[in-house]
Amino acid sequence: MPTYTLAKALNEGLRRAMEDDPKVLIMGEDVGKLGGVFRVTDGLQKDFGEDRVIDTPLAESGIVGTAIGLAMRGYRPVCEIQFDGFVYPAFDQIVSQLAKVHYRSKGRVRLPVTIRIPFGGGIGAVEHHSESPEAYFVHTAGLKVVACSNAVDAYHMIRQAIASDDPVIFFEPKRRYWEKAEVDLAMAPDPLDQARVLRPGRDVTIAAYGPMVKVALDAATAAEEDGHQLEVIDLRTLSPLDTGTLLESVRRTGRLVVVHEAPTTLGLGAEIAAHVTEEAFYSLQAPVLRVTGFDTPYPSSRLEEDFLPDLDRVLDAVDRSLAF
Amino acid sequence: MTLGDIGVAAPPDPTGGPDLVQLLTPEGERVHHPDYPLEISAEEVRDLYRDLVLVRRVDVEATALQRQGELGIWASLLGQEAAQVGSGRALRSQDMAFPSYREHGVAWCRGVDPVQLLGLYRGTDLGGWDPKERNFNIYSIVIGSQTLHATGYAMGIQRDGEEAAVIAYFGDGASSQGDVNEAFVWASVFNTPLVFFCQNNQWAISEPIEKQSRIPLYQRALGFGFPGVRVDGNDVLACLAVTRAALEAARTGQGPTFIEAYTYRMGAHTTSDDPTRYRLASELEMWRLRDPIERVKAYLSRSGEADAAFFEAIDREADELAARVRQGCLDLPDPEPLTIFDEVYVEPTSHLERQRTRFAAYLDSFGEADH
Numbered sequence: 090m091p092t093y094t095l096a097k098a099l100n101e102g103l104r105r106a107m108e109d110d111p112k113v114l115i116m117g118e119d120v121g122k123l124g125g126v127f128r129v130t131d132g133l134q135k136d137f138g139e140d141r142v143i144d145t146p147l148a149e150s151g152i153v154g155t156a157i158g159l160a161m162r163g164y165r166p167v168c169e170i171q172f173d174g175f176v177y178p179a180f181d182q183i184v185s186q187l188a189k190v191h192y193r194s195k196g197r198v199r200l201p202v203t204i205r206i207p208f209g210g211g212i213g214a215v216e217h218h219s220e221s222p223e224a225y226f227v228h229t230a231g232l233k234v235v236a237c238s239n240a241v242d243a244y245h246m247i248r249q250a251i252a253s254d255d256p257v258i259f260f261e262p263k264r265r266y267w268e269k270a271e272v273d274l275a276m277a278p279d280p281l282d283q284a285r286v287l288r289p290g291r292d293v294t295i296a297a298y299g300p301m302v303k304v305a306l307d308a309a310t311a312a313e314e315d316g317h318q319l320e321v322i323d324l325r326t327l328s329p330l331d332t333g334t335l336l337e338s339v340r341r342t343g344r345l346v347v348v349h350e351a352p353t354t355l356g357l358g359a360e361i362a363a364h365v366t367e368e369a370f371y372s373l374q375a376p377v378l379r380v381t382g383f384d385t386p387y388p389s390s391r392l393e394e395d396f397l398p399d400l401d402r403v404l405d406a407v408d409r410s411l412a413f
Numbered sequence: 414m415t416l417g418d419i420g421v422a423a424p425p426d427p428t429g430g431p432d433l434v435q436l437l438t439p440e441g442e443r444v445h446h447p448d449y450p451l452e453i454s455a456e457e458v459r460d461l462y463r464d465l466v467l468v469r470r471v472d473v474e475a476t477a478l479q480r481q482g483e484l485g486i487w488a489s490l491l492g493q494e495a496a497q498v499g500s501g502r503a504l505r506s507q508d509m510a511f512p513s514y515r516e517h518g519v520a521w522c523r524g525v526d527p528v529q530l531l532g533l534y535r536g537t538d539l540g541g542w543d544p545k546e547r548n549f550n551i552y553s554i555v556i557g558s559q560t561l562h563a564t565g566y567a568m569g570i571q572r573d574g575e576e577a578a579v580i581a582y583f584g585d586g587a588s589s590q591g592d593v594n595e596a597f598v599w600a601s602v603f604n605t606p607l608v609f610f611c612q613n614n615q616w617a618i619s620e621p622i623e624k625q626s627r628i629p630l631y632q633r634a635l636g637f638g639f640p641g642v643r644v645d646g647n648d649v650l651a652c653l654a655v656t657r658a659a660l661e662a663a664r665t666g667q668g669p670t671f672i673e674a675y676t677y678r679m680g681a682h683t684t685s686d687d688p689t690r691y692r693l694a695s696e697l698e699m700w701r702l703r704d705p706i707e708r709v710k711a712y713l714s715r716s717g718e719a720d721a722a723f724f725e726a727i728d729r730e731a732d733e734l735a736a737r738v739r740q741g742c743l744d745l746p747d748p749e750p751l752t753i754f755d756e757v758y759v760e761p762t763s764h765l766e767r768q769r770t771r772f773a774a775y776l777d778s779f780g781e782a783d784h
Contacts, residue, residue: 140571140572145599146595146598146599146602148591148595148598148599150561150591150592150595151561151564151592151595151596151598151599153561154558154560154561154562154564154565154592154595154596155561155562155564155565155568155599156565157561157562157565158561158562158563158564158565158566158567158568158569159565159566159568159569160565161544161550161562161565161566161569162565162566162568162569162570162573163569164569164572166565178591181555181558181592182558182561182592185555185558186553186555186558186562190551191756191757191758191759192539192756192757193539193540193551194539194540194543194544194551194756195538195539195540195541195755195756196755196756196759197543197544197545198544198545198551199759230757231757231758233758253759253760254759254760255758255759255760282762329762329763329764329765330764332764333763
């Protein structure tokens, strides 16, 4: 079983997808010779050629818009948006076109486009390189939105996203790109629309995704020393949410803390809190709490450790939940 | 150039200027252009005349349907028939067209039933035809967005090695959009088999062309690295010849062409618009003299290629078509409420199924009689 960094696992997943289906294309800025600024597409242009790994002009709307046209022609493009903060120029093409064409065409036109977006902070970057824009896309009907948190999921989820006939926004936790894991290439992965309980526990459920999963797991380890058993759920799929897994857990623990880097207001935590309150009201021992980035622009990098949820802020929320 | 030299653009020359490609004058005189020879039989010209008349008649009927409350809105093509029919008839079956929302004449040429165009405007659907069946994409309302889809589609044709081309329709207003300019860049650097067909109808709702550009639009193409042509958009023969040449260049690996069809929006932007607020009646009168249908009629009459019986027969056919379109519009079924949830995804989600189930139960709570 090979050991891959998360970035390498994505690279291998992309390679495998391209081998399996000649219609799979990769397109984006610097994805060719350079292999992408994070090297996720390293070596693919050399092996699959410039017609399948396309260095595009520097225009995000163009990347997504032409990917839509290629998909209409029967291709299965995988777009790389270089950084989270650069997806906004493509917003119209994603929200008004990519998400809606299947619906507008009464299901006659499918757009199996995957849009990979490195997201989140923690790497000391300049502004617009550390954002968490997932809620915009979760709010948009017609898109599927997923986030991987580790190398194993990265390898399998990118292949599943590409194989999906629906458009998928694929968030990659950029600060975890270099974290390694043994990747079982032959295993049958969980379906893309399922969350996963990574660590069972009876006291408080912690729901996280992407880069915050590691923070949640670390918090669970620390809480154990205080005698608290935290159950950690990696949401994996943000749209649709796997509410079944969440509700099953909350009905056992009675307590839920949602963790994400994105700002509080109308983030995933808000939707999850509303849903859990609606569906599991009598199981709750405490209100659903959120540990998130603040309702501010992403700050300059010397402040990002204060902005980003960390182990202590998660444990603080756990304590507040248990105190109810 | 000093800052003082930067004035506002002059209002456009109504004749289209010296570079305008024209094969049929507004008076119906057949003229020749060295770059665009056109061998065309009398029968083919009669067919084009028929297209023009039928397309205008359907458009008039749709406007009437809106006025009578049967359509929520209608975007009239009045005045742009030649640009659309000329370019539409230049297409081969394997070519793909990406319209905006006013290309009813192109839709006609592609064989899309006019009734299917009405669903979007009546509110019974969001795109009533199968793009693959007629190689005519569904309408696109976000201005210019479809030019990128056309470009991507053309990249697909390149990869498939098929001898086919794509045509992207948009207007003078769209030429200011980022997406359109990105499409120009893409088409240029990837040398895609693509024709950009810009109907410059002089107005983007209330904004005249000089609010969009200080230079003639076709001259922009050079800056992107491909040829730009200005054609008389009210001359169906010139539109046919110029588009045919551009499509052939595209199919044979010579890359994109920008065609500026110089025309005029004789009606309102849509039925919700009131052009008397922003333009002079005299301008409309001037363009009426350049009407795209009258010149073909004059040519056919004068050359003896069509007689009164022909014109009467076409008018009768137009009225019959209009009646059929009217009935078809009235017969468009209102969609069932639960179809709101259909086709959001290819692979349905349990989340949306739950919403559907709950809404169904809510509707059922009123009892069968109230449905």
